[in-house]
Amino acid sequence: MGSRAPHVLVDTTPAKTIVVYRNGDQFYVGRKFVLSRRRVATFEGLLDQLNEQVAVPFGVRRLFTPTRGRPVRELDALQAGGKYVAAGCEAFKKLDYIHIVPRKPAKMRKLKEIKPVVHCNINVPSRWQTVHRLSRQINVFTNGRLFIPPVKIIIPKFSLMEWNCVLATIGEKVFPLGGVRKLFTMNGHLLDDSKDLQDNHFYVAAGLETFKHFPYWKCPRVPGDVQQKYTDIEKYSRRKKKEDPKAKDPQKHDSSPPKAQDSVFYAKEERKKPKAEPLMRSGADGDVYKAQTPSGETQGAPEVKEDLDMTVEVPEDQKPAETAKEVQAAESDLLGLEGNGHLTRTSARIRKWFRFLKKNQMAF
Numbered sequence: 001m002g003s004r005a006p007h008v009l010v011d012t013t014p015a016k017t018i019v020v021y022r023n024g025d026q027f028y029v030g031r032k033f034v035l036s037r038r039r040v041a042t043f044e045g046l047l048d049q050l051n052e053q054v055a056v057p058f059g060v061r062r063l064f065t066p067t068r069g070r071p072v073r074e075l076d077a078l079q080a081g082g083k084y085v086a087a088g089c090e091a092f093k094k095l096d097y098i099h100i101v102p103r104k105p106a107k108m109r110k111l112k113e114i115k116p117v118v119h120c121n122i123n124v125p126s127r128w129q130t131v132h133r134l135s136r137q138i139n140v141f142t143n144g145r146l147f148i149p150p151v152k153i154i155i156p157k158f159s160l161m162e163w164n165c166v167l168a169t170i171g172e173k174v175f176p177l178g179g180v181r182k183l184f185t186m187n188g189h190l191l192d193d194s195k196d197l198q199d200n201h202f203y204v205a206a207g208l209e210t211f212k213h214f215p216y217w218k219c220p221r222v223p224g225d226v227q228q229k230y231t232d233i234e235k236y237s238r239r240k241k242k243e244d245p246k247a248k249d250p251q252k253h254d255s256s257p258p259k260a261q262d263s264v265f266y267a268k269e270e271r272k273k274p275k276a277e278p279l280m281r282s283g284a285d286g287d288v289y290k291a292q293t294p295s296g297e298t299q300g301a302p303e304v305k306e307d308l309d310m311t312v313e314v315p316e317d318q319k320p321a322e323t324a325k326e327v328q329a330a331e332s333d334l335l336g337l338e339g340n341g342h343l344t345r346t347s348a349r350i351r352k353w354f355r356f357l358k359k360n361q362m363a364f
Contacts (some may be wrong), residue, residue: 013037016080019235020054021066021097023087029102030083035075043075050086058088067096084328136160136197139221143206149221150202160194170205179205186216186230202226211262 019030069092139150159165171180186265217230
């Protein structure tokens with residue numbers, strides 16, 4: 001008997017790799033698909049797989065060749081490494097699908113800072129620099145406290161708009177008596193606007209008290225050029241005071257020394273007060289109710305004298321107290337009873353009461 005060939009159950013056809021484009025899309029980069037007989041047995045199965053991977057309006061219904069647009073209807077017509085165009089119900093749109101190349105992402109351009117052109121050697125801050133340097137960095141002393149070193153304070157851009165905000169920012173790090181209410185230069189010049197502030201300069205913060213003139217510039221943290229500047233200012237002011245003539249201000253030569261005059265215990269001369277003129281009395285008896293200068297209407301009129309027999313009614317509270325007759329009669333009756341020996345305790349109390357009334361001159 002002849003030998004029988006073995007029955008092959010597995011398909012050994014090699015898999016094919018194809019590239020599929022989208023119909024009418026010039027920016028769609030082709031997508032690779034691997035076709036094997038195990039997974040894709042029919043042409044309809046291939047269309048279903050393409051419909052899942054390639055987004056085509058109304059689904060993938062047909063395949064075309066990229067150059068001439070011929071339709072492909074069988075799996076055997078597909079070539080390994082071939083390129084095809086997936087389309088729906090629409091007609092084939094002729095494009096150069098083969099030369100579609102993926103675009104490279106555009107590089108981000110670095111924004112370079114444009115510096116101004118320098119035409120001379122003068123160092124003038126340009127606009128592109130001052131936009132970023134609106135804040136101020138200053139050094140602040142505490143008024144009257146020479147041994148406390150200055151504090152560095154950065155005043156932000158938004159605080160420079162109002163002077164009260166500048167003082168409040170300084171008050172967060174400097175603590176004079178009563179809070180920061182004033183800001184002076186080191187020689188005592190009062191500032192009232194943020195435009196007068198200079199970078200890396202030294203100032204003195206004070207409260208409600210007056211500025212205390214101390215040599216703040218002699219602090220070791222102050223630069224040498226600033227120390228020299230304020231030292232020269234101080235020497236100039238002293239020299240100017242000496243040159244001013246003192247004869248312009250006349251002084252009174254008193255017997256007491258000047259220190260004694262400034263002393264609290266020295267009694268200063270009081271200014272003599274003008275004596276007040278005595279009041280003029282027009283009447284002969286000096287009555288204050290009479291007019292000092294008679295008016296024109298009363299001149300020449302006869303004066304009416306007061307009647308001596310006229311009686312004047314006096315108020316009851318101003319009359320002198322008088323003892324009532326009834327009190328005296330009752331007292332005499334009690335004395336008669338006492339002489340007869342028939343006085344009781346009640347009568348003794350009544351007699352005592354009458355004596356008290358008589359003594360104080362009160363009416364019963």
